[in-house]
Amino acid sequence: MSQPILTLSGLSKSFPGVRALHDVSLSLRPGSVTAILGENGAGKSTIVKVLTGIYRPSDGEIRVRGELKSFSSPRDAWAAGIAAIHQETVMFDELSVAENIFMGHMPTGPARFVDWSEMHARAAALLKRIDAAIPPEFKLKRLSVAQKHLVEIARALSHEAQVVIMDEPTAALSANEIDDLFRIVAQLKAEGRAVLFISHKFDEIFRIADDFVCLRDGEKVGEGAIASVTEPQLVRMMVGRPVDQVFPKRDVAIGDVVLSVAGLSNATEYADVSFDLRKGEILGLYGLVGAGRTEAMQGLFGITPKTRGTVTLEGRRLSIGAPSDAITAGISYVPEDRQEQGAIVSLGIRENVTLANLSKYIRGLFLSRTSEQAETRRLGKRLAVKAANWEQKLAELSGGNQQKVVIAKWLATRPKVIVLDEPTKGIDVGSKAAVHDFIGELASEGLAVVLITSELPEVMGLADRVLVMKEGRVVDAFKRGQWSAEAIVGAATGAAKEAA
Numbered sequence: 001m002s003q004p005i006l007t008l009s010g011l012s013k014s015f016p017g018v019r020a021l022h023d024v025s026l027s028l029r030p031g032s033v034t035a036i037l038g039e040n041g042a043g044k045s046t047i048v049k050v051l052t053g054i055y056r057p058s059d060g061e062i063r064v065r066g067e068l069k070s071f072s073s074p075r076d077a078w079a080a081g082i083a084a085i086h087q088e089t090v091m092f093d094e095l096s097v098a099e100n101i102f103m104g105h106m107p108t109g110p111a112r113f114v115d116w117s118e119m120h121a122r123a124a125a126l127l128k129r130i131d132a133a134i135p136p137e138f139k140l141k142r143l144s145v146a147q148k149h150l151v152e153i154a155r156a157l158s159h160e161a162q163v164v165i166m167d168e169p170t171a172a173l174s175a176n177e178i179d180d181l182f183r184i185v186a187q188l189k190a191e192g193r194a195v196l197f198i199s200h201k202f203d204e205i206f207r208i209a210d211d212f213v214c215l216r217d218g219e220k221v222g223e224g225a226i227a228s229v230t231e232p233q234l235v236r237m238m239v240g241r242p243v244d245q246v247f248p249k250r251d252v253a254i255g256d257v258v259l260s261v262a263g264l265s266n267a268t269e270y271a272d273v274s275f276d277l278r279k280g281e282i283l284g285l286y287g288l289v290g291a292g293r294t295e296a297m298q299g300l301f302g303i304t305p306k307t308r309g310t311v312t313l314e315g316r317r318l319s320i321g322a323p324s325d326a327i328t329a330g331i332s333y334v335p336e337d338r339q340e341q342g343a344i345v346s347l348g349i350r351e352n353v354t355l356a357n358l359s360k361y362i363r364g365l366f367l368s369r370t371s372e373q374a375e376t377r378r379l380g381k382r383l384a385v386k387a388a389n390w391e392q393k394l395a396e397l398s399g400g401n402q403q404k405v406v407i408a409k410w411l412a413t414r415p416k417v418i419v420l421d422e423p424t425k426g427i428d429v430g431s432k433a434a435v436h437d438f439i440g441e442l443a444s445e446g447l448a449v450v451l452i453t454s455e456l457p458e459v460m461g462l463a464d465r466v467l468v469m470k471e472g473r474v475v476d477a478f479k480r481g482q483w484s485a486e487a488i489v490g491a492a493t494g495a496a497k498e499a500a
């Protein structure tokens with residue numbers, strides 16, 4: 001067997017009160033893809049941060065091709081041939097594609113000035129190598145997330161990176177874009193590089209990984225060839241017990257119409273979105289990335305202006321000009337993008353959970369810390385938020401646990417209607433089941449739920465009805481018991497109409 005490109009031995013990393021990694025060893029072979037799996041908070045991102053020079057390990061060794069390395073900055077990791085493609089890209093929007101690729105190592109001419117034509121030519125060649133049709137002189141901000149990933153890959157190639165780390169790279173990509181990315185992963189493998197791949201999606205892991213390493217509570221609990229394990233075995237390894245991923249749908253008595261939306265439109269992204277939503281009902285909004293679901297619901301909630309349409313809650317016509325109007329009326333929206341819209345990461349869990357509805361915790365003249373704590377504890381436990389304590393800063397939580405706090409925050413407002421936008425994106429299987437169960441419980445208590453999701457099993461498992469959106473319009477509707485996966489996907493892609 002060939003010598004590993006990268007070896008980690010006995011790696012540990014502690015934060016005050018938290019042991020994020022303990023005695024983890026792994027090695028990456030040239031020409032192979034290794035998947036790291038684990039529940040939210042298991043330590044996956046911490047490994048990435050140690051490998052990219054962002055965190056210094058408390059203990060342990062990193063070797064690249066047998067040579068001992070110590071990284072005190074991301075630059076050191078780059079120099080050692082390790083590059084990362086991040087979930088949220090860390091590049092410069094105002095700079096050009098070429099500048100982003102060669103940031104920190106731009107080709108220079110005789111007087112040490114940047115040699116722009118050389119830089120553009122080299123950038124074009126790198127982009128061509130991965131079949132990316134992106135002009136090097138374009139500003140980065142003009143690109144889609146998928147194109148930004150390609151620029152990051154070109155940047156990794158410009159450094160001749162031997163190890164390419166991909167941390168949830170497909171989170172914001174469409175099916176076609178994922179195919180393109182996986183084609184490049186195959187190319188990186190063929191060139192003898194090692195890829196470290198982090199994903200919560202088992203289908204992707206089985207599709208492209210050769211090896212796996214499974215973490216639980218910061219420790220390695222399993223590793224081997226992906227061909228030697230099944231999905232249930234991996235799930236069991238991750239959570240330490242078998243998880244029945246499918247929660248039976250609760251039988252909920254569906255009540256009167258709570259929310260009526262009629263003719264909701266804006267100038268460009270969605271048009272004529274109409275539906276009724278009943279008490280206790282879970283209405284799925286299915287569609288491909290870019291179908292306009294998020295935009296329409298953000299219009300409903302007052303985040304973005306709508307040009308037309310009416311919203312009626314319990315028979316009363318609402319005039320929603322801003323999110324505060326929607327919240328006061330009893331409509332909550334849990335965004336997909338927790339970092340930008342959902343949470344304040346410099347505050348603690350309790351402060352985030354109670355933020356959207358502080359008046360609820362006032363006893364007499366003062367804010368009651370005890371009632372804030374009680375509500376935070378109740379919701380935190382119900383959603384299986386993993387944290388050292390309820391005062392811990394959100395910035396210190398793993399990504400999936402931040403997402404759960406954002407859901408808790410909006411639930412604490414005790415809304416009549418809640419819109420959940422991709423609520424389980426980036427959440428591990430165990431927690432996903434907890435979130436699904438909780439959504440069912442809320443519906444049984446009379447809450448009306450709109451569930452935006454791109455995951456078919458999720459929408460078919462939870463929803464009573466599904467509306468399918470395509471190119472900004474509702475194109476089809478299905479009732480539980482009268483749908484099939486093919487019909488729903490067919491409506492979302494337009495395949496059903498073409499076949500008819």
Ligand SMILES: Nc1ncnc2c1ncn2[C@@H]1O[C@H](COP(=O)(O)OP(=O)(O)OP(=O)(O)O)[C@@H](O)[C@H]1O
Nearest residue numbers: 015020040041042043044045046396397398399400
């Ligand atoms: N800067 C920090 N300060 C304190 N604790 C931290 C810090 N960064 C991470 N942790 C803790 O380390 C543990 C591992 O977190 P990590 O982000 O590596 O998890 P993860 O496996 O990537 O999870 P997810 O799937 O949710 O992204 C968690 O308990 C987290 O709260």
